Amino acid sequence: MDMKARVAAHLLTTLHTAFGDAATDADALKNLLEVPPDRAMGDYAFPCFTLAKALRKGPPMIAQALADAWQPCDFAQAACVNGYLNFFLDREQLARETLSAVLAAPGKWGSTDQGAGRTVCLDYSSINIAKRFHIGHLSTTMIGHSLRRIYQHLGYNTVGINHLGDWGTQFGKMICAYKRWGTKEQVEAGGVDALMALYVRFHDEAEKDPALEDEGRAWFKRIEDGDPQALDIFNWFKQLTLTDAERVYSILGVTFDSYAGESFYNDKMDRVVTELREKGLLVESQGAYVVDLEAYKMPPCIILKKDGATLYATRDIAAAIYRHDTYDFAKSLYVVAYQQDLHFRQVFKVIELMGYDWHASLEHVAFGMISYEGQTLSTRKGHVLYLEDVLRRATEKALAIIEEKSPGLENKPEVARQVGIGAVIYADLQNNRIKDIDFWWDRALNFDGETGPYVQYTHARCCSVLRKVTGELAVTDWAALADDEAQMVLLLLSRFPDVVQEAALRNEPSMITRHTTLIAQAYNKFYYEHRILDDEPGTVAARVMLTKAVQDVIKTGLYLVGIEAPERM
RNA sequence: GUACCUGUAGCUCAGUUGGAUAGAGCGUCAGACUCCGACUCUGAAGGCCGAAGGUUCGAAUCCUUUCAGGUACGCCA
Numbered sequence: 149m150d151m152k153a154r155v156a157a158h159l160l161t162t163l164h165t166a167f168g169d170a171a172t173d174a175d176a177l178k179n180l181l182e183v184p185p186d187r188a189m190g191d192y193a194f195p196c197f198t199l200a201k202a203l204r205k206g207p208p209m210i211a212q213a214l215a216d217a218w219q220p221c222d223f224a225q226a227a228c229v230n231g232y233l234n235f236f237l238d239r240e241q242l243a244r245e246t247l248s249a250v251l252a253a254p255g256k257w258g259s260t261d262q263g264a265g266r267t268v269c270l271d272y273s274s275i276n277i278a279k280r281f282h283i284g285h286l287s288t289t290m291i292g293h294s295l296r297r298i299y300q301h302l303g304y305n306t307v308g309i310n311h312l313g314d315w316g317t318q319f320g321k322m323i324c325a326y327k328r329w330g331t332k333e334q335v336e337a338g339g340v341d342a343l344m345a346l347y348v349r350f351h352d353e354a355e356k357d358p359a360l361e362d363e364g365r366a367w368f369k370r371i372e373d374g375d376p377q378a379l380d381i382f383n384w385f386k387q388l389t390l391t392d393a394e395r396v397y398s399i400l401g402v403t404f405d406s407y408a409g410e411s412f413y414n415d416k417m418d419r420v421v422t423e424l425r426e427k428g429l430l431v432e433s434q435g436a437y438v439v440d441l442e443a444y445k446m447p448p449c450i451i452l453k454k455d456g457a458t459l460y461a462t463r464d465i466a467a468a469i470y471r472h473d474t475y476d477f478a479k480s481l482y483v484v485a486y487q488q489d490l491h492f493r494q495v496f497k498v499i500e501l502m503g504y505d506w507h508a509s510l511e512h513v514a515f516g517m518i519s520y521e522g523q524t525l526s527t528r529k530g531h532v533l534y535l536e537d538v539l540r541r542a543t544e545k546a547l548a549i550i551e552e553k554s555p556g557l558e559n560k561p562e563v564a565r566q567v568g569i570g571a572v573i574y575a576d577l578q579n580n581r582i583k584d585i586d587f588w589w590d591r592a593l594n595f596d597g598e599t600g601p602y603v604q605y606t607h608a609r610c611c612s613v614l615r616k617v618t619g620e621l622a623v624t625d626w627a628a629l630a631d632d633e634a635q636m637v638l639l640l641l642s643r644f645p646d647v648v649q650e651a652a653l654r655n656e657p658s659m660i661t662r663h664t665t666l667i668a669q670a671y672n673k674f675y676y677e678h679r680i681l682d683d684e685p686g687t688v689a690a691r692v693m694l695t696k697a698v699q700d701v702i703k704t705g706l707y708l709v710g711i712e713a714p715e716r717m
Numbered sequence: 718g719u720a721c722c723u724g725u726a727g728c729u730c731a732g733u734u735g736g737a738u739a740g741a742g743c744g745u746c747a748g749a750c751u752c753c754g755a756c757u758c759u760g761a762a763g764g765c766c767g768a769a770g771g772u773u774c775g776a777a778u779c780c781u782u783u784c785a786g787g788u789a790c791g792c793c794a
Contacts, residue, residue, distance in 0.1 A: 185737060195736055230737060313794065436792050453792040460794050489721060490789055549756065579730055582722065595756055597742045605756045612754055676758050
């Protein structure tokens, strides 16, 4: 049991003593405990205001009564101030318990088995065929990747799904362009860029010769009908795109369990349409078939076009059902930009109306738009920023700093990659995901202050200190960690598991990014105020333990948001 | 027009289910390396939490109205 839980349990006993029956339990009480704004007020506090009505007493009186009834114990003291009962954790106990717990299982701090036997599906990244990976894909990729690691940390089985955008008439047009103007060698050499060039040329030529549009549609029809030649070319284009994306994924360390994209669901939509019809949800409207959602203050969800063809929503409903059938998920998350908010609200509602009780486990994890130096990204206008360029420049910047500050470092290119990429990922996962991001080079390449490299630096610094420890450590003098700076570090370490919980609950990786940064800041302050290796043996042992714990938790925190933690940089 | 999201320091943003004196980084100014890694640390300046009402013992947080910006709204995905 952690210190906070022990305080809550003891507070429960105290409530019984002071006021007889207390209609609550220790868990509920633990949630009522809060962190005072200033550490001088205590480590945790219980606001007595909520009890005022039930007990018909003023909050200060309640706090006083609780303080009087508080039985001395070895882990915390209590004091009342202005209607709050403030708790001061025993400093030695906090040090002993926190560090023992962290160091008992390296890399596991904050992990649980609460998700054992349960599966979370995560739909993220979801790239389009024949398009290059650009900065706009970063958020979905990294938020999804991070959430996946967070859920794994909590014992869940996870399924990472890259829902490929691999269906639509544009692919018929692309084949048409390839057949007319492309060559195998040229496309093999140029990859996705060559495909893009063909697509652009198609549009230019089609303006002069509208017949091309029909030719493109005809090629798409051949894909739909399973024509071998069309499928071969299409699958080849698909492979080229995946190879291109895989290069970026491998730099970022991102992986998937499934690449089942839009085309995968082609033969799974009839069932949805039939089912909707049987359940009386499908109504004819202006020639199309829709599910009316007026009762829920939403526009109708279009299932079938006038020509009988299916749509995006049809496909997503089929995909949701397929995923539930296949993975029996406890949660299914869609890491998709907020522009699609209405779409997902409609889809989820239709699934609810179909009578599937698991509709409540579907969640749209929305995130903000990314723009580039104040302007909306636009491939057509040439205002694009490819992710590889961003990662490359960040790596170059990191390498330049390494050359300047640690010229003797081994493995410089690899470390530069870790640091440069760390800066980019950190910037993406630093703030609440709903915020729009405007990308500026100078901001992305800033390595000072609250940045990935700052946190990585602190980790490397811990590693450096630990490397200098020689021989056996003496018996730990926990009391040596009673100073304010060490205590701040310990408190933050002790709260890390709660932060992981909250991050999962809110599907918000930034909570972990920020808390990990707080730990780094607190440790750097501690580092400046205290000598670690030159002191009494028992004190050295204690400070080394603290350093080891900080190193481990920072590494875990960074891992959970998808950032590597080099030991030297 | 309707729905959703966002307005907190010059800039970028934190701020837990309402709680004590609203915080951090960047930038600015002033400091700290004969010492375990200065990609570090200390200090200063900087605020009508978009605005107005309301609920409450208590509101940046909840409700209403309103202003500003963004996004989405039937046959694309």
